[in-house]
Amino acid sequence: MIEVENLSRTYGHGETQVHALQNVSLNISEGEFVAIMGSSGSGKSTLMNILGCLDTPTSGSYRLAGREIRSVDDETLSALRNRDIGFIFQTFHLLTRLSALENVTLPLRYSDTSTENAKALGMVMLEKVGLANRSHHKPFEMSGGQRQRVAIARALINNPKVIFADEPTGNLDSKTSHEIMELLCNLHRQGHTIVMVTHEDDIAAYAQRVVKMKDGIKVEDSQC
Structure with a gap:
């Protein structure tokens, strides 16, 4: 699903250069x-942004479902993010003026799905x-x-190839955090590919594999 090879990301120039990711x-x-x-500063968020096609690497290769992302134009990349990738953010990123159902169906506005079908599918996701x-x-x-559950339903609406969760429990209390993680585990059991950024050991323990970053370098890759 995801193939990354010698990926690097550098910001700035000269003495102000920051090597956020290194090979x-x-x-x-x-x-x-x-x-x-x-x-903080380990490179985990930079890696997530590149994997989620929100940023581009300075060098190296990233293939998503067999497609080399660096060769994709902006319009195709935007469509790919909407169709193949689901995002779950720490701060939810819901539109305050919209209802839960309207937030969930928002990604379908950029497709040829009818309003009636979008609402029906949105209700299925909210039920989920x-x-x-x-x-x-x-x-x-x-x-x-x-x-956060609404945000997860929105991430699922297009049946994405992969779900990226960036600190999905960062703004939640302990009890709610574990409820959300149980929901993500259930989605995983249903076959969804999930890549999650977290700094909390107890949250990472829900995953089946942990990749640890330090100073822009992958220092560990282990099964849970």
Whole structure:
């Protein structure tokens, strides 16, 4: 699913250069649940952004489902992000003026899916995360855990090839964090490929494999 070879990312020039990633190689198979760990500045978020096609490497190769991403133009890349990748963010990134259902179906606005079919599919996704009864509620009417569930439903709406979760429990209390992780584990058991960034050992323990980063270098890759 994901093939990374000698990936590097450098920001700035001259004395101000920052080597965020240095010759990282990594393969992730379809159906895996992988946690990427590291302290602040380790390169884990930069790696996530490149894997999620939100950033581009300075050098090296990244292939997603067999496609070399560096050769893809911006328009195709945008379509790929919408169709093949699902994102779950620490801060949810929900639109406050929209209902839960409208937030979930937002990615379908850029497809040829009819409004009726989009609503039906959105309800299926909300049912999947246990929030069908909150479909008309807006984000400010929901708890943090419920908002993250809406974000997960939105990430699933296009049946993506891979789900990227960036600190998905970072803004949640301990009990809610573990509820969200159980939901992600259930999605993994259903066959979804999940790549998650976290700095918490107990959250990483839910994954089947942990990749540890330090100073832009992959220092460990182990099975849980």
